[in-house]
């Protein structure tokens with residue numbers, strides 16, 4: 001279990017995160033959701049070990065890891081731009097991290113991951129010959145063969161279009177189910193957070209606005225902010241679709 005206890009952070013005297021305390025169970029998919037500048041990436045980087053909190057603690061399986069450096073935490077992140085090596089083909093990207101730690105995944109395990117992410121037909125392609133969704137899957141495979149204890153994803157779906165988005169969402173769910181892996185995702189899209197996660201952490205101005213299951217958030221938003229920010233966006237989306245259908249029906253008549 002990962003426990004964040006009273007995490008607080010300021011930059012240049014400006015408070016960015018304020019007493020963030022949540023528990024994350026093993027195998028859960030958690031989304032961190034909030035408006036731009038609310039502190040989502042700062043919190044993700046704190047869990048990863050890239051940013052130190054000013055105060056508070058991070059516990060992993062009851063061990064205090066607050067001062068443990070990033071490489072020793074054995075968590076791993078897929079960045080928004082995938083950060084793949086353009087001069088290597090897809091397969092070489094996937095196994096890159098194993099060159100110094102070959103015992104982490106056997107060749108059989110690497111190919112199981114390639115199968116899980118449906119990458120076999122693309123292994124010999126250069127990165128610039130891959131679509132956005134294929135690049136995302138290569139980035140996921142490259143990270144997963146290193147068997148991270150926790151997988152962090154920074155806006156994993158924002159660059160993908162609708163159909164590919166749904167397929168990557170399904171794969172992320174399968175990875176959590178089949179590997180029992182804890183996955184923490186940063187997003188600013190309420191629909192993505194509510195449809196993908198077991199629990200959603202909504203942060204606003206550096207504070208926990210609500211931390212609950214998607215169902216609880218939809219049925220009982222605990223503040224005007226949650227209702228406005230989250231539910232209003234979904235309502236607007238729904239209205240836009242209904243309006244579109246209305247116009248189409250109108251134009252057919």
Ligand SMILES: Nc1ncnc2c1ncn2[C@@H]1O[C@H](COP(=O)(O)OP(=O)(O)OP(=O)(O)O)[C@@H](O)[C@H]1O
Pocket residue numbers: 011012016034035036037038039040041042043188
């Ligand atoms: N290294 C830094 N130095 C100074 N200020 C920073 C630094 N990193 C982040 N901030 C500030 O902290 C606040 C929160 O930033 P953060 O990137 O965590 O927000 P976010 O919710 O991820 O935003 P977005 O959705 O736009 O990516 C912002 O006001 C940002 O300008």
